Amino acid sequence: MPRYSNAANLPLNIVPHAGASLPAQIAEQVRDLIVAGTLAPGDPLPSTRALATELGVSRGTVVAAFEQLSAEGYLAPTKGGTRVTENLKLQKMPGRTSGQAQRADRMEHPRPEAINMQPGHPDTSLLTSAVWRAAWRTAAASPGTQHPPQGSARLQEQLAEHLRIMRHVVREPQQVLITAGARDGFRLVLTALRQQRRNRPLRVAVENPGYPSLHRIPATFGHEILPIAVDDNGLNPARLPQRQAPDVVLVAPSHQYPLGASMPVARRLELIEWARANDAYIVEDDYDSELRYTGEPLPALAALDDAATGRVITLGSFTKTLTPGLGLGYLLAPDATREALVDLRRDLGTPVSSIVQDAMADFLADGGARRHIARMRRVYGRRREALLHMLEHVPQWVQVLPMDGGLHLVLRFTCEQSTPQVEAQIVERLAQRGVAVARLGEYWSGPVSAPERPVHTPPGRERNRAQQNPTDPHERRDIGLIVGFGGVSEHVLARGAEALTSVLGDYS
Secondary structure, eight states: OOOOOOOOOOOOOOOTTTTSOHHHHHHHHHHHHHTTTSOOOTBBBBOOOHHHHHHHSHHHHHHHHHHHHHHHHHHHHHHTTTEETTTOOBBTTTTGGGGGGGGGGGBBBTTTTTOOOOOOOOOOOOOHHHHHHHHHHHTTTTTOEEEOOTHHHHHHHHHHHHHHHHHHOOGGGGGGEEEESHOOOOOHHHHHHHHHHHTOEEEEEESSSHHHHHHHHHHTTEEEEEEEETTTTTEEEGGOSSSSSSEEEEOOOOOOOOTTOOOOHHHHHHHHHHHHTTOOEEEOOOOTOOBSSSSSOOOOOGGOOOOOOOEEEEEEESSTTOGGGGGOEEEEHHHHHHHHHHHHHHHHOOOHHHHHHHHHHHHHHHHHHHHHHHHHHHHHHHHEEEEHHHHTOTTEEEEOOOOOSEEEEEEEBBTOOOHHHHHHHHHHHHTTTTEEEEEGGGGGGOBBOOOSOOOOEEEEOOOTOOOOOOOTTSOOOOOEEEEETTOOOOHHHHHHHHHHHHHHTTTT
16 A cells, blocks of 8 residues: 555544544544654654545545644644644643543643634634745745835736636726725725815714724724614615715625625615715625635625726725735725825825735735635534534524624524623633633624514523513614634534533523
8 A cells, every 4th residue: 555655554443424524533533643642743644645545535535634633733734745743742631641641622722721712713724835835935035125005016916816716806906905904994995085075074884783893993083983783684775874874884795794694686786876876985894705605605795886986995805714914905996986095005105015915926826825715615614514513402592693604603692681791691601611702792883772583581580571672673782602613623612612502501
């Protein structure tokens, strides 16, 4: 049987049709060999093809197992093949032999008591491929380059191609403006539009609930915030104020955050028509829209708009699809506003270094970004499915919203005791058990009422008569948890899900 001459022999026993999937069985047993010391740091592993032949499974099954172990930090792809991570340090538990040692929760990083299941944290461990490293080496070799205010012409070209393929948006390269991310782009847009409107504060409509950091930006600069309640199809243009219409509407139509709604085409067209009729602009936050697990990613709102005279300004970044540490994004704007944005960027200076722009241009040109996004979509999809399975036994009064995309699930509380106080207590109890999640109730802006929906009173609980149904079914504040799975391996997710189920069960 072909294998690397110095590769370790893996005594694996794979059982078809067992409770765990084949990739999970392989990953579990290799993980045990590493923790027990049978496989030492730096040891080479058989090739995925050789191991698949030995076990009688598909090569894709072994690749999936190795990707999982790489994401957990146990394995590292190298030029000579896959190896156990160099300098891997494992903690031994008192009273345990090496054969009884625990698995991923024994690693020094992250600490066993810290399971970060807060939303918005991607897994960056699989990013540093050979293509990624080569792109940065090439960029660093020419550090003296200086690009114009709108950004590197080559990066603009590559981003235009990326948007055409991934987001179905056809734009000329010069219509792409390089930014330091969505927040930087949003600040630039607000400043340019304020200058355009005789320097008066803007009226900015935002989704309610919505992404908090973007919502704080208009308020920081003295603009008026208008929270607009969302429904199952996202923001409804019919709910926008008729008098004193907003100047700007901030939306995430492909994957509304945090509830995950996708805006249908009819409503998208209605929103664009509303913006034209009211001399307003739509700022599209294309947040993690490429991380979709059911079907293909939905086209961006800008794909329905006119490139020259349109009303859609799109904000994009690689924060969730690649890494938050990149500090690079882009915006697309109609020709009518693009010149003002470029002039403003020229005055303020470019916040993205030439080295970052050049490296990203190379990474996009070599197809590295598209391949990585496709790979992570598979990794995150497996984690999403695993977490949904783990949460099948939460109490009846907890509704699990699975999400078609993104890096989190929403656990919505439907009982009469769903108050901000109970929500805070549950989050605190989870924190005491080492599990960090986010409070769903903190994603709302302005005063809103409690949810209007059939409620369930957990056994042994008195009815909370102080909580009344709202008069307006659209103005409601859901209570619950936002649970991230992007940066957490399936093994650690299991411990987090166990703590979630246990704490929630105490309130039944």
